[in-house]
Amino acid sequence: MSAPFYKLGYFGDEVSLILAFVLGVGFGFFLERAGFGSARKLVAQFYLRDLAVFKVMFSAIVTAMLGVTYLAWIGYLDLSLVYLVPTFWSAQLVGGLLLGAGFVIGGYCPGTSIASTATGRLDGLAYVAGFAGGTLAYALVSPALEGLYKSGAIGPTTLPGALGVDRGLIVFAVVVIAVAGFAGATWIEQKMAARDAAAAATAGE
Amino acid sequence: MSSAVPATTHDAAAARAPAPYTNPYLAGVGLGLVLLAAFVLVGRGLGASGAFNSTIAWMMSAVAPDYTRDNAFLSGYLTADTHPLKAFLVFEVLGVAAGALLSGLLARRVQVTVERGPRIGVRGRLALAFLGGAMMAFGAAFARGCTSGQALTGGSLLNLGSWIFMLAVFAGAYAMAWPVRRQWR
Numbered sequence: 001m002s003a004p005f006y007k008l009g010y011f012g013d014e015v016s017l018i019l020a021f022v023l024g025v026g027f028g029f030f031l032e033r034a035g036f037g038s039a040r041k042l043v044a045q046f047y048l049r050d051l052a053v054f055k056v057m058f059s060a061i062v063t064a065m066l067g068v069t070y071l072a073w074i075g076y077l078d079l080s081l082v083y084l085v086p087t088f089w090s091a092q093l094v095g096g097l098l099l100g101a102g103f104v105i106g107g108y109c110p111g112t113s114i115a116s117t118a119t120g121r122l123d124g125l126a127y128v129a130g131f132a133g134g135t136l137a138y139a140l141v142s143p144a145l146e147g148l149y150k151s152g153a154i155g156p157t158t159l160p161g162a163l164g165v166d167r168g169l170i171v172f173a174v175v176v177i178a179v180a181g182f183a184g185a186t187w188i189e190q191k192m193a194a195r196d197a198a199a200a201a202t203a204g205e
Numbered sequence: 206m207s208s209a210v211p212a213t214t215h216d217a218a219a220a221r222a223p224a225p226y227t228n229p230y231l232a233g234v235g236l237g238l239v240l241l242a243a244f245v246l247v248g249r250g251l252g253a254s255g256a257f258n259s260t261i262a263w264m265m266s267a268v269a270p271d272y273t274r275d276n277a278f279l280s281g282y283l284t285a286d287t288h289p290l291k292a293f294l295v296f297e298v299l300g301v302a303a304g305a306l307l308s309g310l311l312a313r314r315v316q317v318t319v320e321r322g323p324r325i326g327v328r329g330r331l332a333l334a335f336l337g338g339a340m341m342a343f344g345a346a347f348a349r350g351c352t353s354g355q356a357l358t359g360g361s362l363l364n365l366g367s368w369i370f371m372l373a374v375f376a377g378a379y380a381m382a383w384p385v386r387r388q389w390r
Binding site: 071120 | 226227229230232233234235236237238239240241242243244245246247248249250251252253254256257258260261262265276277278279287291293294295296297298299300301302303304305306307308309312314315316317318319320321322330331332333334335336337338339340341342343344345346347348349350351352353354355356357359360361362363364365366367368369370371372373374375376377378379380381382385386388389390
């Protein structure tokens, strides 16, 4: 096993912070390239006009998933050393619903709001202020919310582990779902574009 | 050519116009390779909300050090011997801003503006951006991460909780899309 480098002690904390910045540059660069510095581009996903959020997200997930899977398989990357956020299924279910609802209201998620602010969007800056204020508010009331926060705890768990099936099978299934999803997403975009064009023509008569 | 616009003016206008966005699959593969590099180099993925948590924990520790140490949520972002802002995600998020600015400059997309739909005013849009951000702070706290740290990172590691979270995000967003449609369409 040769990786992960930091966990195996090839370099210290200082270097890891420099790498954090460099990795962030790559992250921000591709977010902006994809158009995710724009709230209208992002929320178009939820009005089915532009499904780039799904396409970018699942291309990224499939790429990184295949990468770690192959690197672990050839014995290069020790997957057990890659940090896995513990599962708290009900807290994460509620958190996801809240975050999704907030996404269409705010127009961004935390990462894209940074990209948006950096390219001059004032609504991105308002979102950043809201997220910071919300984080402070959460911290202040967190003792009262601890029941929900700690609910559904089952520790670090993977899909293959939870379902009791081979990792390769899940990887294959995710790739198939993603590719089918890409085709479906383009089909939906074309349908909606045709519908909008028809509506515009009717309105123009 | 019978164009009324002189060629030089036309070319100058084209040079100033924002470049089109990158193909989503190409941008996604690029993002995925950055994420993969994070796994290999440091053994963790990308994130964003954690940087906000570190920043708030740092500010609170300056104002109310005892309270911050006793607060279970905030104390998780404090360490005994290093500054709270010397955190992986704080440096990563600074990089996100730099990388986005770089991409935006190259594509002529850097502009001071407010992204909004045709029916909403600037004030209304800014208020909703703030409100949505505040809501998502609670969501990210419960979920222990946001679209970056949970959906993208945990999704590619096949983390059970991340997939539950990701499906819930899409469900919550599609459910809320109709009530707030006048903000965007």
